[in-house]
Amino acid sequence: GNSVTQMEGPVTLSEEAFLTINCTYTATGYPSLFWYVQYPGEGLQLLLKATKADDKGSNKGFEATYRKETTSFHLEKGSVQVSDSAVYFCALSPRVNYQLIWGAGTKLIIKP
């Protein structure tokens, strides 16, 4: 079946540190992959996406590369800010229906 596994949080970093949040998946076929962000008290927002192997999604300084060989879609940012504190969700679309399969979310805390 389809599933998404994210690293458990919370992840606590100092401002300007390098960020990696791991995401691996299992899927039949060739899914599309997404990262969503949820700021405190808000709904989820699409952060970036990749629709095929080796694609790199990027937005707001965040990047993730679709790695088919390792079934991974790790989220990275070179220098985090306090305003990046949020919960980050990895998700996949199996493309055979309308649903997204979600990871459990990783809470990121950035300290000044």
Next chain:
Amino acid sequence: NAGVTQTPKFQVLKTGQSMTLQCAQDMNHNSMYWYRQDPGMGLRLIYYSASEGTTDKGEVPNGYNVSRLNKREFSLRLESAAPSQTSVYFCASSEATGENYGYTFGSGTRLTVV
């Protein structure tokens, strides 16, 4: 540009009471979804509507009903609320496939059942 609008934002119910959560989108999206979010459980799909006139059960449909009133509106009804339904509820919408465009989410309804 409103996107996805949910009402109410907060609600407290007594066990056994009923209520309807409203959701409307102004992006002309075909598909709409209701999720619940619980600590440590991520997002779980309750019901979805692939297009106007159709609805289908998701992962956790028990205790809920939905209505796709028109292309814009998708409501979620709790007929007899239970404490286990205490959660944050999100409505979302997407293009027909959702594979390339992702979902647009509302800001959520925080429901407490006492």
